Amino acid sequence: EIVLTQSPATLSLSPGERATLSCRASQSVSSYLAWYQQKPGQAPRLLIYDASYRATGIPARFSGSGSGTDFTLTISSLEPEDFAVYYCQQRSNWPLVYTFGQGTKLEIK
Amino acid sequence: EVQLLESGGGLAQPGGSLRLSCAASGFSFSSCAMSWVRQAPGKGLEWVSAISGSDDTTYYADSVKGRFTISRDNSKNTLYLQMNSLRAEDTAVYYCAKRGTGGHFDYWGQGILVIVSS
Numbered sequence: 056e057i058v059l060t061q062s063p064a065t066l067s068l069s070p071g072e073r074a075t076l077s078c079r080a081s082q083s084v085s086s087y088l089a090w091y092q093q094k095p096g097q098a099p100r101l102l103i104y105d106a107s108y109r110a111t112g113i114p115a116r117f118s119g120s121g122s123g124t125d126f127t128l129t130i131s132s133l134e135p136e137d138f139a140v141y142y143c144q145q146r147s148n149w150p151l152v153y154t155f156g157q158g159t160k161l162e163i164k
Numbered sequence: 165e166v167q168l169l170e171s172g173g174g175l176a177q178p179g180g181s182l183r184l185s186c187a188a189s190g191f192s193f194s195s196c197a198m199s200w201v202r203q204a205p206g207k208g209l210e211w212v213s214a215i216s217g218s219d220d221t222t223y224y225a226d227s228v229k230g231r232f233t234i235s236r237d238n239s240k241n242t243l244y245l246q247m248n249s250l251r252a253e254d255t256a257v258y259y260c261a262k263r264g265t266g267g268h269f270d271y272w273g274q275g276i277l278v279i280v281s282s
Contacts, residue, residue, distance in 0.1 A: 089268035104264060144209070154211070
């Protein structure tokens, strides 16, 4: 089973700064790598799918990159509403399993 | 507008059962694969189960295999999760989620809390 490891566990930054979140897979994944944002008491929201495609309505300051085992979510200039927990997620086909990383908490410095 | 609305959660005793429902609207439910994802209090996300949109093939995480059953009623646009032999570690918020064109979940319900306790 593929394990996704996110780093750092917590990232402390100020509004306007650039955020770089990492997701590393224990073995090469297909292009099925997604990123989600979750705020307290809310459901996760899809940000990025297939490693680099922004979901509908997601601002351009969010971008995803990577392939193979190393993926990155970048927020170019943090807005106050961006402080939340971020999860990466992948899908394996054989057997079909969806796996999430443990999350990165992005907090206000 | 896509909407997913879970119901059926609550308190269950260890060894007991609950059935969750997820009412879907705003998209062609019968052609979409669906999943249940859960989140224990203060913890991360865990995929629980999936069902295909085409032939109702089902898939389960090892943690729930043999205890949970996912199903769907396309005539009612509703997804179900029958949870039997519940354990304390099944306590979580359960989300239903619509699978996108790839391996991601593009829409989520608001979640429903399940507490397993005596």
